[in-house]
Amino acid sequence: MSEPILEIRDLKKSFNALKATDGVSLDLQPGQIHALIGPNGAGKSTLIHQIAGSLKADSGTIRFLGQDIGSLDMAARARLGLARSFQISSLAQEFSALRNVMLAVQAKAGSSFRFFRQVTSDRRLIDPAMAMLERVGLAHRAHVPAAELSHGERRQLEIAIALALQPKAFLFDEPMAGMGPEGSKQLTTFLDGLRHEAPMLLVEHDMDAVFALADRISVLVYGRIIATGTVDEIRRDPEVRRAYLGEAA
Amino acid sequence: MTRETAINLLLAALLLALPLIAAGIGEPFYVTLATRVVVLALAAVGLNLALGLGGLLSFGHAAFFGLGGYAAGILATHAFNAEPLFAGIPGTTSMPLIWLVAIAVAGLVALPIGAISLRTTGVYFIMITLAFAQMIYYFAISWPAYGGEDGLSIYVRNSFPGLNTAQPLPYFLICFAVLIAALLLFRLIEGSRFGSAVQAARQNGVRLAAVGIPPFRIRLVAFVLSAMITGLAGALYADLNRFVGPSMLSWHMSGELMVLIILGGKGRLFGPVAGAMIFVCLEYVLGGITERWQFFLGLILLGIVLFARGGFLGLLSGKPRHV
């Protein structure tokens, strides 16, 4: 097996008495979509927050591209190539969809301390940003303020922003949440094509999508990973069936 | 041309035309009043960069305004008395030099104040910027070398090459030109990559960090730039009054600068200009009618905050446009 892109070892995080992350280890391999599933309150989002840098782990290591990123802040991790989407859309609400993506293009170029050239006529920002909006099918809404986009469109915009960062890994926190069946199906196809651009750690409740997309699945219950394996292995795993799939299986 | 742009041009034309007319008919007092509008507007343009664009509610910009003023006063005093400042460096009465010093001093002081204050957010940020400004205020009061509580007089208005600054009109024109330059600079910054980042930091700092731009650094630079413009205004204000005192550093001054922006319209290019025009007019008109003008100013301000959100420009030109 090749060197993992993202390597998490024995990560721990407690909120008072609650062990939200209780010794999690996980590898994200190149070219793979690695799904993270688990019942509500299992600590999936907390884990994503620690990887992205918006929460600090109590102990354990997170290595990204071979580098220990545990002490870096969120912006520094993003610059290294970790692109995240948020469970609840987090956008610059007053900016248009296009300006939101342009901000990511500008961030990728590392050029936020330029004071004179006007962004509204800057093709080096507009063109790549527009291209990303086209890829996610949002080009026709480019000039609409983010606050006025529909829920599904905001999710698409989050993905376009992540794409614009040309990341080394995607962290997607429930990208399908609140999308209709049609939207979920389209997004599944779209995410499927992304694995060759960069590997993806995917938190998702939509099991159809997870089983269709994932190369590997980890099951998180009460802050612990109880099983990791291929789709078939997870389906067959008795502990997973008991703890998670329960009667539904 | 949008409606707001038209109003902006009208305001600028009005602000230029009135003192020209006043000077023409021999009413220099109104020229000085207009200069006061221009200088306060400039100070508020500086604050607007932090408050309007960046959403940083600095309640301590009087510190930078006063520091700019003291830079002018101290340099002029040393030049007047022919005493070197320190290490043989002489004072100066040249405005361009004084401006540079005022800008530099305001920026240098804003850097550590911003670096500490920006670690906090919300109401903490408001109170900490206020507290730092008070620190400088009390320092100015208790430091006797430059007048302490009594302040410092500038006996002869500082000079500008080729113009007679002692006359009200040329001095107004200098200040007006500086204001226009600052407005252009504000417009440029607002539309630049940096401006995008500052506005994004106001709207959603987490989003900004998630794409890899550190909000802290963006906010700090915005804060320092903002302080530099307000510092420049302080130097002009000192020369306007030929006096600088601790009152320029007081928290009333910080409050007034915020009031100017809110009166005119927060985050709008000409908000500070409209705000300063309204404020100085109110002050002048109310002050002419009653000794208790501050009482009525307070009532009017309260009414505006409670019932007229968006300020003067908001009332006239509707919602701000988004790009």
Add this chain to the structure above:
Amino acid sequence: MFTALLIEQLLNGLQLGVMLFLMAAGLTLIFGVMGLINLAHGSLYMIGAFACAVVASATGSFWLGLIASLVAAAGVGALIEVAVIRRLYDRDHLDQVLATFALILILSEGARWLFGSFPLYLDIPKLLQGAVPLPGGGQYQLYRLAIIAVGIVVAVGLYLLIARTRLGMRIRAGESDREMIAALGVDISTLYTVVFALGAALAGLAGALVGALQSVQVGMGEPVLILAFVVIVIGGIGSIKGALVGAVIVGVVDTMGRFLLPSLLALTMPAAQATTIGAALASMLIYVVMALILAFRPSGLFAAQS
């Protein structure tokens, strides 16, 4: 002799701290429960001082004046809460700052209108005149000791009020979950008025107590207000315990700085120079302390919530 001086200055610092606590407790309570930043808190302090001075000189009784200060400050507080402040709870901090800034202009100018620009004076009540001997020689004003005692009583009283009473329970609930207590049928707008009036009364009490030490005049509340801000920033906004600790830190550091810095500097430079430089540095000291504390704990010593 130095020991006596030191003790005297420490007590002065404590007395300043107590007075700041009375101010800061109201500010921090109002912020914690209603999320409001109230610049006009200093005006309520001023109102308390004026009410006390006017009633005391009319009746000859400081104690009636003291009651008047509580009534006047709480009354004006309740009035402005109903008329203005309650429209601000859902607004952002900028609107709150500006509206309460406007209130300062109105209340200060209003006070000048009513009472004139000349300061009023308030005598220390007979009962509390005189001094107490200090260990190591020297004497200490009884009245200042009484202020310290009042502060301790108020601190204990506030603690009991919040920890033990039904009102306190509602205040605590209001801090954590507004919708919940509204859903439970507590009249939230009355609760807010009561909390605001309580904070106002404490500010008024502080103003009246200090009024007998200084002159009573317009604008007297503003320096105190800003010190009280420093206190709650240090202590952690929303925390009464933080307000108490912060107030004592600020009171003692400020007083001791003014006392000790000039003498310390005198060891290394001429006395006259040491006095001016020491005074200037001492006036900045609490802000430096605040900056240091915030550098390590950006939300204060006893941050209520993150």
